[in-house]
Amino acid sequence: MRVLIWFIAIFGLAVGLVMLFGHDWGYVQFMLPERYRVQMPLNLFAALLVIAFAVGYLLTRLIRRTLALPETVGQWRERRRRQRADRALREAVLTLHEGRYAQALKFAGKAFAASDHPGAAALLAARAAHALRDETRYRNWIEHLKNEDGEKVQVARLMTEAELAITARDFEDAAEKLETLREDGHRHIAALRLSLRVASALRRWEDVLRLTRQLRKHKALTEAQALPLLRRAHVECLRECAGNSEALLQVWDDIPNAERADPQLLMEAVPLLARAGKGDVARRTLERLLDDEWDSGLARLYGYCGGSDGDSALAKGESWLARHPRDAGLLFALGRLCLAAQLWGKAESYFGASLGLHADIETHLALARLFDRLERGADAQRHYRAAAELVAG
Numbered sequence: 001m002r003v004l005i006w007f008i009a010i011f012g013l014a015v016g017l018v019m020l021f022g023h024d025w026g027y028v029q030f031m032l033p034e035r036y037r038v039q040m041p042l043n044l045f046a047a048l049l050v051i052a053f054a055v056g057y058l059l060t061r062l063i064r065r066t067l068a069l070p071e072t073v074g075q076w077r078e079r080r081r082r083q084r085a086d087r088a089l090r091e092a093v094l095t096l097h098e099g100r101y102a103q104a105l106k107f108a109g110k111a112f113a114a115s116d117h118p119g120a121a122a123l124l125a126a127r128a129a130h131a132l133r134d135e136t137r138y139r140n141w142i143e144h145l146k147n148e149d150g151e152k153v154q155v156a157r158l159m160t161e162a163e164l165a166i167t168a169r170d171f172e173d174a175a176e177k178l179e180t181l182r183e184d185g186h187r188h189i190a191a192l193r194l195s196l197r198v199a200s201a202l203r204r205w206e207d208v209l210r211l212t213r214q215l216r217k218h219k220a221l222t223e224a225q226a227l228p229l230l231r232r233a234h235v236e237c238l239r240e241c242a243g244n245s246e247a248l249l250q251v252w253d254d255i256p257n258a259e260r261a262d263p264q265l266l267m268e269a270v271p272l273l274a275r276a277g278k279g280d281v282a283r284r285t286l287e288r289l290l291d292d293e294w295d296s297g298l299a300r301l302y303g304y305c306g307g308s309d310g311d312s313a314l315a316k317g318e319s320w321l322a323r324h325p326r327d328a329g330l331l332f333a334l335g336r337l338c339l340a341a342q343l344w345g346k347a348e349s350y351f352g353a354s355l356g357l358h359a360d361i362e363t364h365l366a367l368a369r370l371f372d373r374l375e376r377g378a379d380a381q382r383h384y385r386a387a388a389e390l391v392a393g
Contacts, residue, residue, distance in 0.1 A: 026041075026042045027039055027040065027041055027042060081114050082114075082115075082116070084110070084114055085110075085111050085114035085115040085116075085121075086111075086115075088107045088108075088110040088111035088114065088121075089107070089108075089111040089115065089120065089121055089124075091103075091107040092104050092107035092108040092111055092121065092124045092125075092128075093124065095107060096108075096124055096127060096128055096131075101128045101129075101131040101132045102128075102132065104124060104125075104127075104128040105125055105128040105129055105132065105137070108121045108122070108124040108125035108128060109121075109125060111124075112125060112144070118144075118148070119145065119148045119150065119152075119153035119156065122141050122144045122145045122148065123145065123156055123157070123160055125137075125141045126138055126141035126142055126145065126160060126164075127160065127164070129141055130164045130167075130168075138164075142157065142161065145157040155181065155184075155186055158177045158178075158180055158181050159177075159181070159190065159191065159194070161173075161174075161177045162174045162177040162178050162181075162191075162194050162198075163194060165177065166194060166197055166198065166201075169201075171198050171201040171202050172202070174194065174198045175195075175198045175202065178191060178194055178195045178198060182195075189215070189218060189220045192211055192214055192215055192218075192220065193215065193220065195207070195211050196208065196211040196212060196215065196229070199211060200229075203236065205233040205234075205236045205237045205240075206233075206237070208229060208232075208233040209230060209233045209234070209237075212226050212229045212230055212233070213226075213230075227262060230259050230262075230265075231259075231262055231264055231265045231268075234251075234255055234259065234265055234269065235265065235268045235269060235272075237251045238251055238252065238268075238269055238272045238273075239272065242272060242275070242276065245276045245277065245278055248272070248273065248276050248278060249278055249281065252269070252273065252278075252281055252282075257285075260285055261285060261288075261289060263289065263295060263297065263298055266282060266285065266286065266289075266298060266301060267297060267298075267301065269282065270282050270286070270301045270304050270305070271301075271304060273304070274304035274305075279304040279305045279306070280305050280306065280309065280313075282301075282304075282305055283302070283305035283313060286298055286301060286302050286305060287302075287316060290302070290320065294324060294327075296327050296328065296329035296330065297329060298329075299320065299324070299327060299329040299330040299333055300328075300329030300330070300332050300333055301333070302317060302330070302333040302337075303332060303333030303334070303335065303336030303337055304336065306336070306337045306340040306341070310337055310340045310341050311341065313337055314334065314337040314338065314341060317330065317333055317334045317337060318334065321334065326357055327357075328354045328357040328358035328360075328363075329354075331350050331351075331353045331354035331357070332350070332351065332354040332362070332363055332366070334346075334350040335347045335348075335349075335350035335351040335354060335363075335366060336366065338350060339366070339370065344370065344373075344374060347370055348367070348370060351363055351366055351367045351370070352367070355367070359386070359390065360390070361387045361390045361391060364383045364384070364386045364387035364390065365383070365384075365387050367379075367380075367383045368380045368381075368383035368384045368387065371383065
């Protein structure tokens with residue numbers, strides 16, 4: 001269809017030209033020096049004029065293109081150079097992710113040499129050299145990055161150095177790089193994640209708490225992900241203060257109520273508090289949780305929460321017993337509370353009932369110590385042996 005249209009157009013143009021030049025429109029006469037005259041038909045003159053214009057236009061274009069040829073060649077070479085640099089950078093990215101680190105280092109080097117913005121190529125080369133355990137080339141590429149202009153390049157360099165230092169378990173170096181980023185105001189999510197890993201490795205538990213809460217606030221950590229981190233940090237802080245009861249209480253008071261209500265945290269924290277003689281500070285938290293939802297493990301911990309108001313704690317425990325008469329954990333807790341109140345007979349009864357439901361080492365040892373105190377050596381030895389058999393089993 002297109003060819004037919006072209007044929008029609010050409011034939012139409014030919015017919016138009018024939019009709020135009022088929023008439024005699026007059027003559028054009030040029031007067032030359034020494035009485036010479038040149039005379040030609042007006043149609044021919046118009047045709048020659050059109051041809052002269054076309055030839056002049058073409059010659060002008062040719063001359064301009066010839067004069068611009070060096071610049072055109074330079075632009076072509078520049079495009080080729082950029083294309084080669086982009087191709088090398090793409091290959092470096094792909095080979096790095098494929099695990100072909102030597103090839104990635106080679107392509108990144110080519111991209112660095114040919115690119116106008118070599119920072120990305122240098123970052124890839126540094127990662128590839130680090131993966132090859134080539135410390136010399138890794139440091140060389142890091143130096144190249146330090147010489148690059150631009151804040152983004154330097155932030156990327158520090159992030160890369162921190163991440164690779166963590167991979168190499170050089171947490172002190174990673175902490176230094178991340179601190180530099182923090183001082184410069186760069187607190188984005190990726191930096192906070194790396195800082196959290198470093199703080200955990202260096203056992204900086206206050207920093208772990210702060211960073212975990214920040215990441216949770218920014219929805220970079222879910223509640224399920226944040227809870228174990230917070231729990232471990234709280235427990236480690238409590239352990240560090242185990243020899244100082246005042247500091248231990250301060251750490252416990254600093255734990256928010258929402259985090260303090262974690263049952264697994266209480267499982268580890270309450271015995272630590274009890275060993276420092278401060279088990280009663282967790283009593284209200286345990287009572288609130290057990291009133292809301294019964295948990296035998298938490299009920300067992302209640303035995304460590306007697307303190308100075310042991311009678312009230314015992315009364316609260318016995319009120320639970322009416323609803324949970326066959327709970328081994330609660331019976332053990334009541335036995336401990338009776339021991340604290342020097343109610344030896346009730347303590348023996350509760351411990352015995354707990355053993356009848358579930359035999360465990362801690363209950364056997366509690367009964368053995370009670371019988372030692374009551375100078376019932378044979379009974380004490382029997383429970384010591386039972387505890388040893390459970391350990392051996």
